[in-house]
């Protein structure tokens with residue numbers, strides 16, 4: 029019986045999951061592996077899908093988080109992908125607010141429907157952001173990041189370019205203390221050593237043990253017991269299941285109910301400089317934004333904003349794609365943001 033390996037990419041908003049995913053897809057081409065991708069977004073548009081080659085089989089799960097509201101759908105997506113696309117490997121990019129323990133649980137349940145093997149949970153950590161939060165009050169976002177780190181089998185300490193040597197040492201120690209088992213790799217734009225790609229894509233060839241399903245289950249169980257309050261929820265505020273029991277019978281403690289999503293559809297082209305200005309003036313509460321707009325030059329632009337860093341990338345969209353911006357953060361006024369965006373028109 030062939031078991032289809034699954035890689036779960038976890039990490040807080042803007043940490044570099046899509047960056048890692050696109051690199052992994054490149055490595056798959058090099059190694060003649062046929063991948064399939066499941067992308068999950070908290071908003072109702074998937075812009076990251078634009079960065080994935082058209083030829084790669086992809087399923088999008090939007091407007092909910094696979095770790096809670098739409099976790100049942102994940103099993104069906106995995107089963108459907110295997111039956112329809114016969115991939116060698118499935119890569120799941122979770123939302124940045126997902127609790128990977130829940131995803132592990134769901135994927136493990138999927139094994140009852142179809143033969144799969146969880147090969148690794150790769151958590152990407154924004155080294156600079158994590159360090160900054162660790163030095164502050166260590167609120168809910170920090171706790172979610174801790175959970176994501178705890179259940180990883182591999183850890184990528186990304187955005188190494190944004191921290192100095194001593195800070196890197198400090199953040200490595202923090203992360204290693206939370207998860208002494210996982211291998212840790214510092215990286216810039218998720219550029220990893222060859223052995224890391226081999227571990228993810230060809231564990232047999234590299235002679236290293238995979239993250240077997242039973243390991244995953246055991247790990248998940250330990251974490252659930254050890255830190256029960258953080259175990260069964262994600263940081264998404266757009267759910268309506270507050271305090272409910274979920275079908276699997278888990279108690280939901282919504283300790284991460286603090287992340288807000290705001291979506292804006294552009295009605296006309298936008299001047300690039302004006303857009304940079306607007307993004308520079310965003311309130312501190314907005315830590316992540318992405319979208320597509322038409323510049324006044326007529327060019328389509330994909331923009332990425334993570335923790336005050338803005339990136340504008342000219343794109344040729346695959347298929348129909350609306351001009352839209354999604355803002356993610358906490359404690360910000362959606363109304364004043366939307367008015368500001370309206371004013372631009």
Ligand SMILES: Nc1nc2c(ncn2[C@@H]2O[C@H](COP(=O)(O)OP(=O)(O)OP(=O)(O)O)[C@@H](O)[C@H]2O)c(=O)[nH]1
Nearest residue numbers: 041042043044045046047124187216217332334339
């Ligand atoms: N300076 C710096 N920026 C990075 C690095 N890696 C990724 N980025 C940028 O950070 C932003 C977010 O990267 P993504 O890969 O989209 O992050 P993500 O985790 O998929 O984001 P979400 O899907 O919103 O959760 C993009 O603008 C990237 O180009 C890095 O090592 N250093």
